[in-house]
Each structure stands twice: as structure tokens, then as C-alpha cells.
Amino acid sequence: MLATELPLLTKEELAKNMRLSCQCKLKQDIKIEIPEELFNVKEYASTVVKMEKVTPTIKYLRFDLGDEEINFRPGQYVQLKAPAYEGNDEEVYRAYSVASSVNDKHAIELLIGYTGGIATTYVHQHLNVGDNVHINGPYGDFYYHEDDNGPIILAGAGTGMAPILSILKYMAENNINRKTIFFFGAKTMSDLFMLEQIKYFEEKLPAFKFIATLSREESPDWNGDRGRVPDSIIKHVENGENYSAYLCGSPAMIDSIIKSLEEKNVPLNKIYYDKF
Structure with missing residues (x-):
């Protein structure tokens, strides 16, 4: 591993012995496998x-x-x-x-x-x-998995709602009625959006529930959760051992959510995330 590669690879990539092809000198023939989806x-x-x-x-x-x-x-x-x-x-x-x-x-x-x-x-x-x-x-390798049809936790904040919407549309269009909780984090009520689409999913998917968590809302008109998404997960999820989870947000947010999911026994191999 060259020093020029270290700042550009994550800990997970380093653990898998991944290298940057532009920094490697070939000494013999190699076999390259291209993921099918790249085509x-x-x-x-x-x-x-x-x-x-x-x-x-x-x-x-x-x-x-x-x-x-x-x-x-x-x-x-x-x-x-x-x-x-x-x-x-x-x-x-x-x-x-x-x-x-x-x-x-x-x-x-x-x-x-x-x-x-x-x-x-x-x-x-x-x-x-x-x-x-x-x-x-x-x-990207973050996408909905057709796994065991167990319950699902979705979690995101801000523009992290985008891939979650795509997943929910897929579920609604294919009548996938898995128990699903969407935890969405925002600062104030003015930061909540796409609520009409969320209402559609609530009507289309009987087992779907949306939980918004606001971290800086001071108005007494807000009757929902206050704090951050990990707090809401701890509050609303009793035992997550049968759950799959899809997370989209900042690295710090994802890491904190994963800790709360681990605390609720969600299997690590069924936690899928997209850090941006």
C-alpha cells in the first residue's frame, strides 16, 4: 500500500486490501471482474x-x-x-x-x-x-434487497430522503407490505417536506409508519419526537433482531444510528447505508 493511496481509501476498503488501480504497477497478467450493474x-x-x-x-x-x-x-x-x-x-x-x-x-x-x-x-x-x-x-451498492421479507427500518435526514422515497415507491408499486418505520431527522418543522408523498405511502402501505424527529424545534405546536434519529429508534423499536435497515445521511449520523440499531439487536449484515 502506497502512502498516496491511504488518504483516498476508507477503513473498510483498507481492511479488504483494496488498491487504487492508478497507483499499481502490473508485473503479470491479471483478471478483472466488472460488476454487472456497471454495464x-x-x-x-x-x-x-x-x-x-x-x-x-x-x-x-x-x-x-x-x-x-x-x-x-x-x-x-x-x-x-x-x-x-x-x-x-x-x-x-x-x-x-x-x-x-x-x-x-x-x-x-x-x-x-x-x-x-x-x-x-x-x-x-x-x-x-x-x-x-x-x-x-x-x-452504487446501496439499494433495496429482496431478503427475508421481515420488518424494515428506514432512516435519513435532509436530502437523505431521496433514496428512501425511491425504495418506498418500489414497495408501493409492487404491493410489498412489510412492516416499515421511516425515521426522518430535521431541525425544525420548516425542514419537513414531501409530506404529501409520505401520506400516500401511509395510505398505500398499511404497515408503514413515518416518525419525524426535530432537533431544534421550540414551538409547542410540535407534538412529535424531539431530539435525533438514534433517540427515536431507541424509543420506538423494541427488538430489532428480525429487521433490515436502510440509512442515508452524513457519516456521523449514520455511525450514530448504527450504534442505536446494534443496541436494538439489528443484525449488522442487514444494515445497508449510503454515507454522503
């Missing part, structure tokens, strides 16, 4: 057909792919190209989880939060309905 990766020329500000810092966007079709698993992500614009001369790609249904093959829906970075500044301050955007994908 689905394509570049798409899309058009913004809908853009809506759903919270003070998050935008919902729908991109029309025209005659092209995209095939992905619920939970995966795509990359969006932010071109050079006034004040920025750098072209970059950034990854965003897909919020749309796998059956919506001629469009892509994304939730993009403003962080002040190159891509989010482009989306929030320069991109308009009717603009053309290049997207490629799909990517």
Missing part, C-alpha cells in the same frame, strides 16, 4: 422540466431523458454535471441519490440541498427549467 451506466442528455424549492435549502428537480431509458435499483445514485458558470471556471460531476420510481424510466428526480459548493451553487442559483443537463449513471 447499465450511460451518459444522458436531459432537460429540466420541473424545479421546486421544498425547504429553505433543498430543491426538488425532475429531468426528462427524452427517448432514453434508465434502469436502476431503488436506492442508487447518478452523477450530475455542473458546467462552468459565472464565478466558476471548473466543470465538475457530483453524485445525487435518485428519488424517482424505477418504473419512471424516461425521467430522473433528485433532491439537491444547497451547501455552497460548485454543483449546488449551480443548481440553486443558475439552473432553470428548460435547461439541458448531462447526467450519468446509475451507480
